[in-house]
Amino acid sequence: MMRFLQALMMLLPGADRSTVSPPDFRAEMLVRLQAARPDLTLVPDPDDDLAILIMVDGVQEGVYNLHQLEDYCKRTTASDGEESKADYVAAMSIPSTPPSRASLRLVVRDEPYLAALEEFAATKPVSHDLTKPRQIGDDLYAFLAADSETSVALINDKTLKELDLSGDEAWALAAAQTRAILPALPTPDRLATAAVMFEDENHLASLLFDLTGWAAISDKVGPDLFVTVVADTIVYAGILPDGPAFDDLKTAVAEDCAALQKCISPHVYRFRDGRWAIAR
Numbered sequence: 331m332m333r334f335l336q337a338l339m340m341l342l343p344g345a346d347r348s349t350v351s352p353p354d355f356r357a358e359m360l361v362r363l364q365a366a367r368p369d370l371t372l373v374p375d376p377d378d379d380l381a382i383l384i385m386v387d388g389v390q391e392g393v394y395n396l397h398q399l400e401d402y403c404k405r406t407t408a409s410d411g412e413e414s415k416a417d418y419v420a421a422m423s424i425p426s427t428p429p430s431r432a433s434l435r436l437v438v439r440d441e442p443y444l445a446a447l448e449e450f451a452a453t454k455p456v457s458h459d460l461t462k463p464r465q466i467g468d469d470l471y472a473f474l475a476a477d478s479e480t481s482v483a484l485i486n487d488k489t490l491k492e493l494d495l496s497g498d499e500a501w502a503l504a505a506a507q508t509r510a511i512l513p514a515l516p517t518p519d520r521l522a523t524a525a526v527m528f529e530d531e532n533h534l535a536s537l538l539f540d541l542t543g544w545a546a547i548s549d550k551v552g553p554d555l556f557v558t559v560v561a562d563t564i565v566y567a568g569i570l571p572d573g574p575a576f577d578d579l580k581t582a583v584a585e586d587c588a589a590l591q592k593c594i595s596p597h598v599y600r601f602r603d604g605r606w607a608i609a610r
Contacts, residue, residue: 349404350403352380353374355380355400355403356379356381356382356396358415359382359396359399362419363394363419366420370385371384372384372394380395380397381394381395381396393450398591398592399418399591402591405589414591422481427479429476429493430476430493431493431503433478434476434485434493434504434507435475435482435511435533435536436473436505436536436539437473437475437482437533438466438470438471438539438562439535440471441470441471443594459486459487460484460485460487461484461485461486461490461497461500464501465605466541467607468599468605468607469595469608470538470559470595470599470606474497474501508536508539511533512533512534513528513537515543515544515547517547518547518550518551521547521551521555521568522551524568525567525568526566526567526568528567531563532562533562534559534562534564535559535561535565535594538557538599538606541604544557544601545601545604547601548601552569554571555568555600556569556570556599556609557599558583558595558597558599559594560586560587560590560594560595561590561592561593561594562592572609576598579598580597580598583597584597
């Protein structure tokens with residue numbers, strides 16, 4: 331359905347896609363963000379055409395990363411791009427809430443997300459290191475984060491010190507609090523009947539960090555268990571053996587991922603050796 335709607339949108343009048351250069355795109359977003367947050371000093375990142383630095387007393391305190399937004403605007407219709415830009419500014423206009431113990435969560439992201447973080451850290455050294463993610467699959471990682479109404483912020487060692495928590499204590503607390511807000515994992519009997527779609531809730535991708543729970547499911551249903559996680563609000567799990575139908579599923583997932591502004595992974599996963607393996 332998602333692929334059909336995306337194709338249909340490309341045929342409608344006014345479906346012109348953005349051809350704005352990255353520097354011009356950033357300039358437009360800087361004006362919008364500065365108007366929405368006059369209390370902040372925003373400057374273009376001299377090393378990245380799609381980043382805006384948040385400065386406080388001459389020191390960088392944050393960054394607006396526009397890469398995903400700009401990429402999506404290039405691929406979608408002008409009207410959808412405009413809506414996404416407005417949504418981005420609206421979300422970023424709400425002052426962030428300081429992290430608390432109660433806000434700790436585990437979020438799941440892929441290897442390109444981690445690589446982007448590492449690349450940014452290499453070019454913009456900061457005094458406080460982010461807590462290291464824990465690998466849960468070939469290219470999937472669980473990150474320690476603080477949840478808020480409009481955003482998720484990764485946790486650094488300074489925040490852990492302020493919360494008076496060790497890394498292990500923070501992970502245990504975040505794991506428990508994340509499980510508490512998520513739906514239960516599907517039972518083997520339910521999966522044997524039909525595939526299960528989880529959608530329209532935040533942090534659904536975090537269902538995948540419960541490797542112990544999925545191991546128990548995999549032991550019951552066998553090696554044909556699969557999971558997809560195209561977005562933080564969409565997780566699909568079922569039982570399907572290798573073959574033409576499974577190949578069609580892999581193609582559909584990759585195409586759906588490409589149609590999203592914030593895709594987590596274009597892959598279909600099997601559960602192998604205690605973690606998620608990309609289905610080849």
